[in-house]
Amino acid sequence: MTIEAMIEATIGKEGGYSNHPADRGGPTRWGITEHVARRNGYKGDMRDLPRETAVAIYRQEYAIRPGFAAVAEISPAVGEELFDTGVNMGQAVPARWFQMALNGLNDGGKLYADIGEDGDIGPATLNAFRAYRKARGAEADTVMLKALNAMQGARYIELARGRPANEAFLYGWLRTRVA
Known part of the structure; x- marks a missing residue:
């Protein structure tokens, strides 16, 4: 499975914008929390986080940096x-x-x-x-x-x-x- 396919599957589970009062992650869009978005340079309202920005964050922060993409090359x-x-x-x-x-x-x-x-x-x-x-x-x-x-x-x-x-x-x- 490619990184892109992993990202698409996860975005499908995460959905769009949410800000559930019980969720300590706060405002989230495409599964990206506001904290992670800000750390990656996003300055806008989380309701407006572009999908392509979320995909770029997923690719670097959640696939490549932690080594999961390397594991996916094996399995x-x-x-x-x-x-x-x-x-x-x-x-x-x-x-x-x-x-x-x-x-x-x-x-x-x-x-x-x-x-x-x-x-x-x-x-x-x-x-x-x-x-x-x-x-x-x-x-x-x-x-x-x-x-x-x-x-x-x-x-x-x-x-x-x-x-x-x-x-x-x-x-x-x-x-x-x-x-």
Whole structure:
């Protein structure tokens, strides 16, 4: 899957403008929060954030910079999952989960060495992912997606339990974000 296809799929889930009172992200358009838009130089009203500006932000901030585009070059499905979760939860969260899963799925270091769980998807993480896929074969991506979705679903429930206002979003998060 290309970066453009990942972005299109996510924009389709995020929709247009929203400013839900329970959403700590504040005004959002195309899934881009006001804070992220401002950090990327957008100065206008969030209701007017151009789609092409959102696409450019997604490409750089949520695909290339955190390394999810590099993962997608190895496995489009896993890259897309990391990208989509990063948009919804922040890029470091799924990056750390990915590293945690790689470490947990290496059979105690027999298949490949443990890697740092720092949320930085660099050469060591990408090499571990390649080794994981080679060792685990055809089911590797399916199992990795299950691991990532299990952690994501658990995190959504934790968020709703820890902040009752998040219960307004829990059903939708589980319905649209957890495969």
